[in-house]
Amino acid sequence: MRSDARSNRLRILEAATEALACPGDTSLKSIARRAGVGQGTLYRHFPTRESLMLEVYGAEVDELVTAVPALLSALTPPHALRVWLERLLGLGRSTPEFAEAMRGATAAMTEQCREPYRPLLDALTSLVRANEAAGTILPGTTADDVLVLLGPLWHVGPEDEEPARAARLFDVLIRGMCPASAVRDASVPGETRRGT
Template identity: 75%
Template sequence: MRSDALSNRMRILEAAAEVLAAPGDTSLKSIARRAGVGQGTLYRHFPTRESLVLEVYGEEVEELVAAVPDLLGSLSPQRALCAWLRRLLYVGRCTPEFADAMSGACEAVTEQCPRAYRPLSEALSALVAANVAAGTIAPGTTAEDVLVLLGPLWRVGAKSEEGTRAERLFDVLMRGLCPELRPEGREQSQDRDQ
């Protein structure tokens, strides 16, 4: 990538991080204006809003992706999936723009799929596949299915009472995905006995 193109890309990412962190207009036009580039330049680097937002939250994406091997190595497939989805839910509830980008990327899982979304989809696919292999989740379940189910929980408000509601709804979701998922203490004690 040429140095001027790289400079434009970095300015766009910095401007997007600032715009997304502040209340108000978070449009791509606003981001391009703050970066001092035209909308065409912005779209050449980030063809969709989802690709830009997921790139801005790249550190969170990397942490989620990197967590999968450790989770699968230290927990049952059910618990690994539950822990990972709980982290993803937390990120999405704290950063609504990220949640919107995930929902938009999930709906457009095609050749247009944002580059930053693919590692998340592959990480979740590994967790789902581990559960399918263990017989703890229905065969044919995909990462995209799980994200579609998780999506509405990102919309639950950020107030503490809403957090309790989101947690309760998340538990309902997990019992639906993994019907044999037991309360954490019971499963851990049974795992130690085996």
């Protein structure tokens, strides 16, 4: 990437981060204006709003992606899936723009549109396959299936009238996806390690 293109990309990311940090207009047009670039330049680097949002939250995405091997080595497959999805949902509830971007994952029709999601989809696929191998999830389940099921939970945020509702709905989702195992709260000591 040429130095001017790299500079434009960094300015766009900085502008997006600043825009998201304070209330106001977070449209792509506004972000381009704040970055001092044209909308065409912004779209060359980030063809969709979702791709920009996923890049802005890149550090959080990297943490989710790199956590999978450690989770699978320390926890049973259904517990690993639960903990990872809790982290994903937690990020979405605290940052609505990230949740909005993730809702776009299942709507993305072309491989190009899905490319920004690839690391997260691959990480989730590893968790789903581990559960399939363990017999704790319905064979043939895909990462896309899980994200479709997760979709409604993005709307249940911390401001919900009944705070326990989000946890209850999430528990229903996990028990529905992994009925072959008694998946309980992975934070309870003694219930998450293999062989316990």
